[in-house]
Amino acid sequence: MVTHLQSAYSPQEIFALLKLQFDLGVDEAVTDAPEIWRELAPVATHAASHPTPPVKRASAPAAAPAPQKRAEIQPSIASAIAAARTLADQATTLAELEEAVRRFDGCALKRTASNTVFARGNPHSAVMLIGEAPGAEEDKMGIPFCGPSGQLLDKMMASIGLNAPDGFYITNTIFWRPPGNRQPSAEEIAICKPLVEKHIALIQPKLIVMVGGTATKALLDSSEGITRLRLKRMAYENAYMKAAVTVRATFHPSYLLRQPMAKRDAWQDMLAIRRELFG
Numbered sequence: 014m015v016t017h018l019q020s021a022y023s024p025q026e027i028f029a030l031l032k033l034q035f036d037l038g039v040d041e042a043v044t045d046a047p048e049i050w051r052e053l054a055p056v057a058t059h060a061a062s063h064p065t066p067p068v069k070r071a072s073a074p075a076a077a078p079a080p081q082k083r084a085e086i087q088p089s090i091a092s093a094i095a096a097a098r099t100l101a102d103q104a105t106t107l108a109e110l111e112e113a114v115r116r117f118d119g120c121a122l123k124r125t126a127s128n129t130v131f132a133r134g135n136p137h138s139a140v141m142l143i144g145e146a147p148g149a150e151e152d153k154m155g156i157p158f159c160g161p162s163g164q165l166l167d168k169m170m171a172s173i174g175l176n177a178p179d180g181f182y183i184t185n186t187i188f189w190r191p192p193g194n195r196q197p198s199a200e201e202i203a204i205c206k207p208l209v210e211k212h213i214a215l216i217q218p219k220l221i222v223m224v225g226g227t228a229t230k231a232l233l234d235s236s237e238g239i240t241r242l243r244l245k246r247m248a249y250e251n252a253y254m255k256a257a258v259t260v261r262a263t264f265h266p267s268y269l270l271r272q273p274m275a276k277r278d279a280w281q282d283m284l285a286i287r288r289e290l291f292g
């Protein structure tokens with residue numbers, strides 16, 4: 014591939030395109046060939062048969078218009094939310110909802126993600142955990158919380174007798190990995206929200222556990238931090254639900270991996286979850 018590129022681009026152009034990809038969040042190789050290359054720089058595929066005069070593509074900014082082109086094809090946020098709402102309204106079963114989420118093209122994150130990450134665990138369990146967004150491992154596997162933070166979360170749940178895969182059901186507020194593991198934006202959360210709301214209504218859990226501050230604030234429309242929210246027993250209801258359910262929040266396991274001292278508080282949260290479920 015490098016040989017091919019060398020024949021069409023100067024080293025400066027190759028460096029500029031690599032930097033552009035990095036800025037877009039492409040921080041790891043998931044396929045043997047750079048698929049995004051064709052999209053960002055269509056000239057590369059024509060170079061062999063129609064060489065572009067060097068003067069026209071000599072400067073690095075030649076690649077700069079590509080992101081604008083990508084942005085143009087994005088639907089407006091409002092119409093993406095409306096499209097998600099329509100799909101959520103139409104789904105009458107969990108399988109239909111999953112199909113709808115996989116089909117949904119309104120969230121731009123889908124274009125940089127490798128997989129749609131829907132859910133794992135027991136849909137008949139009394140407890141539904143909702144995290145933030147898939148990370149690198151989840152994006153590769155298409156399974157939520159299957160990386161290091163998920164392994165810690167599984168251990169925490171097992172400590173109160175809720176063993177994966179049957180003891181709980183788990184999903185995220187966002188179905189696609191934000192590039193470079195950045196936090197999902199308010200727009201991305203708003204676009205996925207109707208689908209998350211229907212997800213909760215179809216699972217009908219007895220208890221929702223919000224995992225981490227971003228997910229908690231997003232679902233509960235709260236500006237309070239996780240440190241305070243995790244101490245509260247709250248009620249949650251959305252338009253698809255017949256009745257409100259109890260919701261509790263806890264620290265995100267990736268925070269606990271960085272701040273092991275907080276595991277003590279997280280253990281208190283686990284006990285509170287256990288009490289909710291088993292009295």
Ligand code: URA
Nearest residue numbers: 144145146147157158
């Ligand atoms: N963090 C999350 O919030 N969700 C995942 O699925 C993985 C890591």
